[in-house]
Amino acid sequence: MPNNCSFCGERARFKCPLCSRLVCSTHYDPSRGLCIGCVEALCELCNGSLSIARCIYCGRLGCDRCLVQLDNVRRACRECIKVRVLRIEEARRGLERLREVTLRHFKHA
Numbered sequence: 240m241p242n243n244c245s246f247c248g249e250r251a252r253f254k255c256p257l258c259s260r261l262v263c264s265t266h267y268d269p270s271r272g273l274c275i276g277c278v279e280a281l282c283e284l285c286n287g288s289l290s291i292a293r294c295i296y297c298g299r300l301g302c303d304r305c306l307v308q309l310d311n312v313r314r315a316c317r318e319c320i321k322v323r324v325l326r327i328e329e330a331r332r333g334l335e336r337l338r339e340v341t342l343r344h345f346k347h348a
């Protein structure tokens with residue numbers, strides 16, 4: 240019966256609840272209760288699921304619940320999307336104001 244650590248082959252003492260790999264104490268993170276592989280691959284946004292990709296804006300790892308698919312290859316986290324949508328709104332309003340000022344300036348000139 241194989242009960243060796245999936246990472247180093249030492250005698251395993253824990254079983255990761257997320258990936259169900261057997262791991263030794265050096266490859267187990269007791270504070271999270273997960274194996275090292277899962278800790279590294281964990282979603283940095285909710286810390287509850289395995290990540291599937293990185294946010295193209297902030298570069299954080301995210302799971303399929305925390306990331307929104309933008310197109311075939313790009314994904315962004317909900318936080319960045321919210322911030323960016325706000326920024327785009329602000330930028331558009333700023334541009335409109337600039338155009339108004341420029342138009343007024345040219346009329347007077």
Ligand SMILES: [Zn+2]
Binds near residue numbers: 246265
């Ligand atoms: Zn190990």
Ligand SMILES: [Zn+2]
Binds near residue numbers: 276278
């Ligand atoms: Zn694991």
Ligand SMILES: [Zn+2]
Binds near residue numbers: 284285288305
């Ligand atoms: Zn997540």
Ligand SMILES: [Zn+2]
Binds near residue numbers: 316
């Ligand atoms: Zn992000």
